[in-house]
Amino acid sequence: MKQLSSQEVRQMYLDFFQSKGHSVEPSASLVPVEDPTLLWINSGVATMKKYFDGSVVPQNPRMTNAQKSIRTNDIENVGKTARHHTMFEMLGNFSIGDYFKNEAIHWAWEFLTDKKWIGFDPKKLYVTVYPEDTETKRIWHEEVGLSLDHIIEIEDNFWDIGAGPCGPDSEIFYDRGESYNDVAQDDPENYPGGENERYLEIWNLVFSEFNHKPDNTYEPLPNKNIDTGMGLERMVSIIQDAPTNFETDLFLPIIHATEKMTNGKKYGENPAENISFKVIADHIRAVAFAIGDGALPSNEGRGYVLRRLLRRAVMHGKKLGIHEAFMYKLVPVVGKIMNSYYPEILKQQAFIEKVIRTEEERFHETINEGLQLLEELMDSIKKKGDKTVAGKDIFKLYDTFGFPVELTEEVAEDAGFNVDHKGFEVEMEAQRNRARSARSKTASMSVQSGLLTEIKEESLFTGYDHTQDQGTLLAIVANEKRVLSTSAGEAQLIFSKTPFYAEMGGQVADTGVLLGQNGERVANIVDVQKAPNGQPLHQVEVLKPLEEGQNYVLQVDAARRNKIIKNHTATHLLHRALKDVLGDHANQAGSLVAPTYLRFDFTHFGQITSEELTQMEKAVNEVIWNAIQVETVETDIETAKSMGAMALFGEKYGKDVRVVKVSDYSIELCGGVHVSNTSDIGIFKIVSESGVGAGVRRIEAVTSREAYELLHEEENRLKQIAQLVKSPQTKEVFSKVEQLQQQLKETQKEAESLAAKMASQQAGDIFKEVKEVQGIRYIAQTINVKDMNQLRQLADQWKQKQVSDVLVLGTAQEDKANLLVAMNQTANKKGLKAGELIKVIAPKINGGGGGRPDMAQAGGKNPAGLQEALQEVEKWLSLK
Known part of the structure; x- marks a missing residue:
């Protein structure tokens, strides 16, 4: 067996299947694109679902990849076992309706045993098969030459994840020898396919030949497929003779x-x-x-x-x-x-x-915060006379506050507390079940349909140069059937030529009309999507009879298209401006190019300042005003990359690509439609910027007419403000508003001073209302002040006057109420804490609060409860 690096093993796998006519698919992002069923890309086949379910027909039905993947369902086992990982690489080869079991099995064997490739000793390889899959067993035995004692039938060898493609599978195991025995010779798990370290699974061949239907019946697929997966980490551990995956060069x-x-x-x-x-x-x-x-x-x-x-x-x-x-x-x-x-x-x-x-x-x-919460939790447990930290509390610290379980247990046990391990596990399992339940509500793969997949007639898109063209109607789909004619209702149409852009890359689809040869409108074209084989698929409202084979005039709504392309080119300019201002990490994370606005989502760690937005907006407008020619170049992918072209989020590019170039400022791979010169955009204006998810920001902007209308609206508002502040000219509004603000501040100061004097006069009366209970002098009164700030000012006066040990004040303003509790050192030394008292009385005003031992406050929405809250003070003090 050769000594190979992980890098060599990965490349050797791809080279082998490339030699068998496979196209090498690049590793997709770990963050799934347009797939709400997945949190992460969790396998090599996850990126191939669109091919397996027939929604997209690949350029080459034979594909191979090295796909980075993440799985976190066994996170607790990572580090404790030899092979559990959160991120791993899956090497795969796939056939979409092309080769099947025979080739998949023979090629797997060739790659593993031929000295030109991996060169394993064939005697060390075992395979498992599904008992009813006699064909696979026959190929392994009769054609490959594997002895029957190296072929094990296992009932679980059937790959099925619910509705969608499924089928039997065959796993390949490598015998690492007796030195790797971790179970007894007579242990029921001591066999290829069992839970042991000696026989290591390295490859799984899935023969996808059935549709698992929603009613749990199975029917043959229109196209049989191959889906295989080989774990790179496992393979490398064998080749490098590493006890576990962790002792490899990875x-x-x-x-x-x-x-x-x-x-x-x-x-x-x-x-x-x-x-x-x-x-x-x-x-x-x-x-x-x-x-x-x-x-x-x-x-x-x-x-x-x-x-x-x-x-x-x-x-x-x-x-x-x-x-x-x-x-x-x-x-x-x-x-x-x-x-x-x-x-x-x-x-x-x-x-x-x-x-x-x-x-x-x-x-x-x-x-540090978690330790404080844990200390408070243990204090409350101790006061109840208990010595056990409950599982639900451990889980809350872990799940809500992110405080590690191990640390909770360590601190609690050091403090002499028992820890409810079982209760915590119950809570964890409940969370896992909730997660499983949420995932199971969404189907993981669509049931394969052959209807649109079988329409293979070519359709030429002419919309880069035309908004009107004539094409022959090649296919009509109505009521989920392909028909020769239709006269009413909705239908999907494919033409030999079309100027209509199918929604892709964020650009919305064109709309328009379909005309007969006499110029009569025969259908409204309301949407255009890509068919599985790539043709523009027109969704129409049928007005007059349509027949396959007839010629029709397709007319795009040119005014709407004109707005869309302005926004699309502006999106490219914004993308470049974002990177220039924020950094190269600001990658596109989705976009929408509509007639009336554009939306651009991007990754960014942190807030966007108004200065940064101004910089971006100015940069885009500078390019527009410089009237730069927008060039489109059709070339191969490698040449495009050498030009420095940026790829757009979620797009899949073939060998030949289209590059949209705005001088050296913006160079992107894009199949969309654009203006011929940046000056056509007119003007660019950012409308809003916001966060839409973890680390994802969104900018919405307008161009051309919409930008003008927005600026016109803002100008009218400015004129209205000028009238309100009695400014003869709009350019003087700013200084006029500044003057008014200064006057307002002075007026507020006078009002606050007057209110403070009134409050001080009230305080003189309130501070005389001292009561006593259990040797503690206290004041509990309502007072007419405007807010919590004035309550705190009164508390400062109370401290200076030293008229009691405890002060509780309440005030009401409309539908809101405020409470303040203050305590001196005498009260604190007797074990009284302001924070504890506020938690007792705040519920009376439908509020909550907290604070320090000497000062606490609360707000609520039930002013009627203030008297009851104050009456509660004497009860509380009498119990202390």
Whole structure:
């Protein structure tokens, strides 16, 4: 067996299947594009779903890829087992209705055993098959020549995830030898396919030949498919004779870099510390790649996963004696390991490091906050005479506040408390069930349909140069059937030629009309989408009879199209401006190019300032005013990349691509329609900027007529304001408003001074109303002041006068009420705390509050409850 690096194994796999006529598909982003069923790309086939369900027909039915993937369902096992990972690479080869079992099996065997490739000893390989799949067993035995004792029938060898394509599978195992036995010889798990370390699964061949229908019946697929997966980490561990995946060149450099950050700790010397090294090495890979693909830490969805991974790694760093931010320092190590196939990590290193470091430093603050919450929790438990921290409280600290479970248990046990481990596990399992339930509500793959897939007639898009053209009607689909004619209702049409743009790349579809040869309108074209084989598929409202084979005139709504293309070119200019102002990490995360506005989503870690928005807006307008010619170049993908062309989010590009070039300012791969000169856009105006998700910002903008109308509206508002402030000219409005603000401030100061005097007079009477209970002097009164600020001023006077030990004041303004509690040192020394009293009386005004032992406040929406709240003070004091 050859000694190969992980880089060589990955490339060898792709080269092998390329030699078998497969196209190499690039590794897709870990963040799924237009697939709400997935939180992450979790397998090689996840990016192929559109081909398997027939919604898109691939240019080449044979494809191969090395796909980065994330799975977090077994996160607790990472570091404790030999092969659990959060991020891993799946090597796959796929056939969409082309070759099937025979080729898939023979090629797998050739790759694994031929000395030109991996060169495994055939005697060390075993396979499992589905008992009813006699054809697969026959191929392995009769054609490949595998002896029957190396073929194991297993009932679970049927790949099925609900509605959609499914079928039997065949797994390939490598026998690592007796030295890897971790179970007894007679253990029922000691066989290829069992839970053991000796027989390692390296490849799974899925023969997708059935549709699992919603009613749980199965029918043959219109096209039989092949979906295979080989785990790179496992494969490399065998080739490099590593005890676990972590002793390979994919992880060891990260582990060694982590060792240098500890105080002399070494991997391999202590089992518990080994787990920490493994967790850190695993998690930094997943986090670095996920952030590079646009995910950012947050409290929900995939952002929550990242936050959890980072915090878990930081806690393991603490176990190794690392008490400062350190994970970000491992990013360049990950980048160097993966650079041959994934150069994006080193390209985005600075941004990824910044995100991780910020998150680490925040977590160190969280640890301090969590310790305070835990201390308060243990105090309340102790007062109840209990000694157990309940599972639901451990879970709340973990789930709501991000406080690590291990730390909760360690601190509680050190303080002499028992820890409800079982209760915590019950809460965790309930959360897992909720997550599973939420996922199961969405189908993971569409049921394959052959109707549109079978329409293969070519259709030429002529809309780059025309808004009207004549085409032959090639296909009519009505009522989910292909028909020769239709006379009413809705239908989907494909023409030999069309100027209508099908929705793609954020640009909305064209609308317009279909005319007969006599110029009569025969249909309204309301939408255009891409058919599985790529043809523009026109959704129409039929007005007159339509017949396949007839010629028709297709007329785009030119005025609407003109607005759309202005916004589309402006989107390209904005994309460039964003990167220039914010940095190269500001990548497109979705867009919408409509007739009346444009929307652009992008990744960014932090807020956008008004100055930055002004810079972007000015940059775009400068390019518009410079009247630069917009060029389109059709070329191959490699030439386009060498030109520096940016790829748009979610787009899939073939060998030949279209480059939209605005001088050297903006160069993007784009199949959309654009203006011929930037001056056609007229003017660009940003309408709004906001956050729409974890680490994703959104800009909405308008151009041309809509921009003019927006500016005109703002001008009219300015004129109205000028009239209100009695300014003869709009340019003097600013100084006039400044004068009015200054006058208002002076008036407010006078009013506050007068109110303070009135409050002081009231206070003179209130401070005489001193009562006593249990040796504590207290005042509990309502007072007519305007807000909490004035209550605090009265509390300051009370401190100076020293007229009582406790002061409780309440005030009401319309539908709001405020309460303030103040206590002197005498009260505090007797164990009384303002924060505890406010929590007792605040519910009376339907509010809540808190504070320090000497001062606390609360607000509520029930002024009628103020008297009851004040009456509660004497009861509370009498119980102390």
